[in-house]
Amino acid sequence: MDFDYGEAAEKFRIEFRNWLEDNLDPDWRDRVGDINLDNPAAGADHPWLREWDRRLYDAGYKGIAWPEEHGGRGMSLLEQVVFHEELVAAGAPVVANFLAETLLGPTIIRWGSEAQKERFLGPILRGEEFWCQGFSEPNAGSDLASLATRAVRDGDEWVVSGQKVWTTNAQFADYCFCLARTDPDAAPHKGISFLLVPMKQPGVTVRPLLQPTNTDEFNEVFFDEARCPAANVVGGENNGWAVAMTTLGFERGSSVTTQFLTYERELSEIVESARARGLLADPVVRRDLAAAHTKVAIMRANAYRTLTALTTAGADLDEAGSGFHPSLNKLFWSEYHQWVTNLAVNLRGPEALVVGDGYRVTSQQFAFLFARSETIWGGTSQVQRNIVGERLLGLPKEPKPEKNTQR
Amino acid sequence: MNFAFTEEQEELKKGARQFLENYSASEAVRTLMETDTGYDPQVWSRIGTELGWPSLHIPEEYGGSGFSYVELIAVMEEMGRALLCAPFFSTVCLAANALLVGATEEQKLEHLPGIAAGETIATVAYTEPSGKWDASGIAATATADGDEVVIDGTKSFVIDGATASLLIVAAREPGSEGDAGVDLFVVPADTAGVERRALNTMDMTRKQAEIKLDGVRVPAANRLGAAGSGWETLSKTLDLACVALAAEQVGGAQMCLDMSVDYAKVRVQFGRPIGSFQAIKHKCADMLLEVESARSAAYYAGWAAAEDNEELLTVAPLAKAYCSDAYFHCAAENIQIHGGIGFTWEHDAHLYFKRAKSSEILFGDATYHREILAQRIGL
Numbered sequence: 109m110d111f112d113y114g115e116a117a118e119k120f121r122i123e124f125r126n127w128l129e130d131n132l133d134p135d136w137r138d139r140v141g142d143i144n145l146d147n148p149a150a151g152a153d154h155p156w157l158r159e160w161d162r163r164l165y166d167a168g169y170k171g172i173a174w175p176e177e178h179g180g181r182g183m184s185l186l187e188q189v190v191f192h193e194e195l196v197a198a199g200a201p202v203v204a205n206f207l208a209e210t211l212l213g214p215t216i217i218r219w220g221s222e223a224q225k226e227r228f229l230g231p232i233l234r235g236e237e238f239w240c241q242g243f244s245e246p247n248a249g250s251d252l253a254s255l256a257t258r259a260v261r262d263g264d265e266w267v268v269s270g271q272k273v274w275t276t277n278a279q280f281a282d283y284c285f286c287l288a289r290t291d292p293d294a295a296p297h298k299g300i301s302f303l304l305v306p307m308k309q310p311g312v313t314v315r316p317l318l319q320p321t322n323t324d325e326f327n328e329v330f331f332d333e334a335r336c337p338a339a340n341v342v343g344g345e346n347n348g349w350a351v352a353m354t355t356l357g358f359e360r361g362s363s364v365t366t367q368f369l370t371y372e373r374e375l376s377e378i379v380e381s382a383r384a385r386g387l388l389a390d391p392v393v394r395r396d397l398a399a400a401h402t403k404v405a406i407m408r409a410n411a412y413r414t415l416t417a418l419t420t421a422g423a424d425l426d427e428a429g430s431g432f433h434p435s436l437n438k439l440f441w442s443e444y445h446q447w448v449t450n451l452a453v454n455l456r457g458p459e460a461l462v463v464g465d466g467y468r469v470t471s472q473q474f475a476f477l478f479a480r481s482e483t484i485w486g487g488t489s490q491v492q493r494n495i496v497g498e499r500l501l502g503l504p505k506e507p508k509p510e511k512n513t514q515r
Numbered sequence: 516m517n518f519a520f521t522e523e524q525e526e527l528k529k530g531a532r533q534f535l536e537n538y539s540a541s542e543a544v545r546t547l548m549e550t551d552t553g554y555d556p557q558v559w560s561r562i563g564t565e566l567g568w569p570s571l572h573i574p575e576e577y578g579g580s581g582f583s584y585v586e587l588i589a590v591m592e593e594m595g596r597a598l599l600c601a602p603f604f605s606t607v608c609l610a611a612n613a614l615l616v617g618a619t620e621e622q623k624l625e626h627l628p629g630i631a632a633g634e635t636i637a638t639v640a641y642t643e644p645s646g647k648w649d650a651s652g653i654a655a656t657a658t659a660d661g662d663e664v665v666i667d668g669t670k671s672f673v674i675d676g677a678t679a680s681l682l683i684v685a686a687r688e689p690g691s692e693g694d695a696g697v698d699l700f701v702v703p704a705d706t707a708g709v710e711r712r713a714l715n716t717m718d719m720t721r722k723q724a725e726i727k728l729d730g731v732r733v734p735a736a737n738r739l740g741a742a743g744s745g746w747e748t749l750s751k752t753l754d755l756a757c758v759a760l761a762a763e764q765v766g767g768a769q770m771c772l773d774m775s776v777d778y779a780k781v782r783v784q785f786g787r788p789i790g791s792f793q794a795i796k797h798k799c800a801d802m803l804l805e806v807e808s809a810r811s812a813a814y815y816a817g818w819a820a821a822e823d824n825e826e827l828l829t830v831a832p833l834a835k836a837y838c839s840d841a842y843f844h845c846a847a848e849n850i851q852i853h854g855g856i857g858f859t860w861e862h863d864a865h866l867y868f869k870r871a872k873s874s875e876i877l878f879g880d881a882t883y884h885r886e887i888l889a890q891r892i893g894l
């Protein structure tokens with residue numbers, strides 16, 4: 109066992125640390141105000157954060173794990189961890205253009221045509237085009253394969269009709285990567301295509317949905333004969349399910365190796381706030397905070413196991429014991445985060461529940477409320493437990509209800 | 516970055532599992548747990564000679580084989596899985612560690628080779644009938660008398676206290692308090708004034724004893740290290756023991772999960788395997804999450820122990836706290852998943868449940884260790 113990151117990563121650490129020292133505005137927090145950076149919309153709608161994104165890009169710090177031929181730095185997983193460690197250590201915002209940079213970009217790199225890579229990857233890294241993810245529908249959430257949005261060919265275009273929901277950032281998005289049924293006669297998983305649909309067109313209507321945070325990160329999206337070029341199918345016609353699984357894998361796996369860093373920082377803020385309020389003499393508070401420390405430390409150790417597996421040839425995360433599986437990780441962090449944000453509110457007492465004018469919430473309040481969604485998006489906790497039970501432990505699937513043959 | 520066992524360490528672990536499947540199967544455990552001594556001298560001797568497990572992390576100059584704590588936790592995990600009934604934990608994880616941490620060169624040379632060779636059974640006797648795990652629980656006194664010390668008091672819950680030939684006894688200078696004034700003494704178990712009584716423990720797979728010390732005289736030279744350094748030595752010894760125990764708990768928890776999953780695949784109710792019911796499936800998923808997280812904690816702590824770095828101070832209590840909770844929860848769920856059969860003496864589920872509980876309480880429960888952690892991270 110060793111926990112050295114290796115020479116290349118340490119060299120990169122110094123380089124990036126120096127760059128951060130020279131380039132991060134010390135007063136950036138004042139500039140962005142009290143917004144929560146866990147909020148996926150944060151990067152999209154704040155001018156300073158957009159500028160920060162651009163600064164990172166210009167210095168070559170966007171898409172650091174993307175292959176060089178696609179404009180990235182082609183860096184290793186360890187260097188990515190270092191990248192995040194330094195961001196956190198410098199107190200810099202850890203926002204990524206999550207949907208585009210973490211989900212869609214890697215999906216296009218894996219499945220896209222040369223033309224698609226050429227056309228879409230650059231603008232993602234430069235933050236020039238914003239994206240939203242159009243998977244979920246009113247009647248297709250966990251059971252995504254039952255989605256009903258249709259796309260039909262009309263000459264060299266697809267014509268898309270249907271409704272998406274919970275679509276984060278749709279109000280800012282230039283494009284939607286979206287699942288639509290292109291073969292209604294095929295089995296549910298077999299007739300779906302992964303389309304890249306422009307949002308700014310007459311056939312697309314976006315209606316923001318207010319969340320309990322009184323903010324509207326997500327939306328309803330109505331496609332009414334919206335159009336996109338026939339070439340905008342990723343991974344081939346009717347092959348969208350496989351492509352979507354790749355995307356969902358990135359969604360589950362995105363935070364596996366770096367999530368703990370954000371939580372270390374968050375926890376130290378909670379501890380300092382409790383200390384300032386003189387709560388650390390209370391044995392119950394001490395134990396809760398020690399339990400939180402324990403969970404975050406274990407998240408770090410879990411991440412190191414995942415990293416080891418991911419950098420070991422032939423290791424298969426789906427094999428129990430080979431590493432720490434992304435579904436286990438998703439369960440662990442999302443449930444931890446609900447617990448710890450709730451603890452933070454309890455430690456603060458009634459003051460924690462006073463919101464600002466116009467129901468403006470603080471970042472702590474945002475985190476407390478938003479944590480409730482973290483066991484829902486990216487596959488609910490129940491779905492993760494099904495994956496763990498069936499894929500890792502080999503437990504039998506639930507029998508499917510018998511087909512209702514009467515109409 | 517490589518957070519995994521090496522191939523050799525994997526081999527060692529595999530070999531341990533095989534050996535224990537043969538020599539510490541359920542029938543053997545059940546036979547031994549009914550005996551007073553609680554171990555099979557033949558198996559113990561093979562562990563000491565053929566397998567060399569007691570020597571693993573002891574340096575070569577003291578008769579050990581000079582591997583590291585990582586090798587030790589690899590075999591501890593397997594012992595936990597098999598509920599091995601043997602004085603290994605007491606001898607190696609307590610006594611040998613106390614000697615390695617606190618003994619003088621001479622004392623190490625005197626006592627460690629016997630332990631490494633599997634000839635000496637030893638233990639640390641520090642807890643008393645008060646059941647306190649910190650220094651305030653040490654009331655036994657060590658009174659200087661010329662070249663000798665006279666030890667008086669009662670030790671209890673001493674692991675393998677009735678079978679050990681070598682006791683490392685914690686006692687304090689009369690009138691001292693707290694961490695100060697505590698010393699550890701090597702006391703041969705046959706010294707006059709030592710009276711031992713086996714306790715009837717709920718967890719029959721790990722024996723405990725009460726030890727009365729009535730005017731027990733040993734040479735002052737039997738003190739480990741410098742006078743007054745006993746709590747420091749003991750505290751570090753307990754950290755090391757907690758790491759080993761955490762690994763043992765991981766092995767037990769994994770076994771509970773394996774038993775549950777195997778049963779959930781074959782037990783049919785309402786026309787389908789119970790593992791297809793989410794209520795059961797999700798319990799198993801939660802158990803896996805806990806087992807794997809416990810494993811990360813224990814292995815990481817094992818690495819910190821091997822490196823003997825500062826992190827040991829925080830990862831030892833957190834591993835002990837987390838692994839205790841995880842093992843107890845998995846052992847309890849294992850009974851639930853088995854239904855009625857899981858609540859019989861005949862089924863092994865209760866053996867794991869009881870071991871889980873006794874390991875949880877040993878050296879202080881999770882709450883106690885969270886408080887230790889709190890102190891050490893500056894809360």
Ligand SMILES: Cc1cc2nc3c(=O)[nH]c(=O)nc-3n(C[C@H](O)[C@H](O)[C@H](O)COP(=O)(O)OP(=O)(O)OC[C@H]3O[C@@H](n4cnc5c(N)ncnc54)[C@H](O)[C@@H]3O)c2cc1C
Pocket residue numbers: 240241242243244246248249250251273274275276277326481484485486487488489490491494793
């Ligand atoms: C903040 C937020 C942002 C989101 N952003 C996006 C986005 O940008 N793009 C997008 O496409 N989607 C997005 N989603 C949608 C998200 O992916 C879905 O909410 C999620 O997949 C669950 O689907 P659902 O809401 O329809 O709930 P349902 O699937 O109806 O689930 C309801 C309840 O039933 C349980 N359940 C369902 N199936 C099972 C089962 N087989 N076994 C046991 N329990 C089950 C669930 O666990 C849950 O508790 C977002 C959601 C949230 C909350």
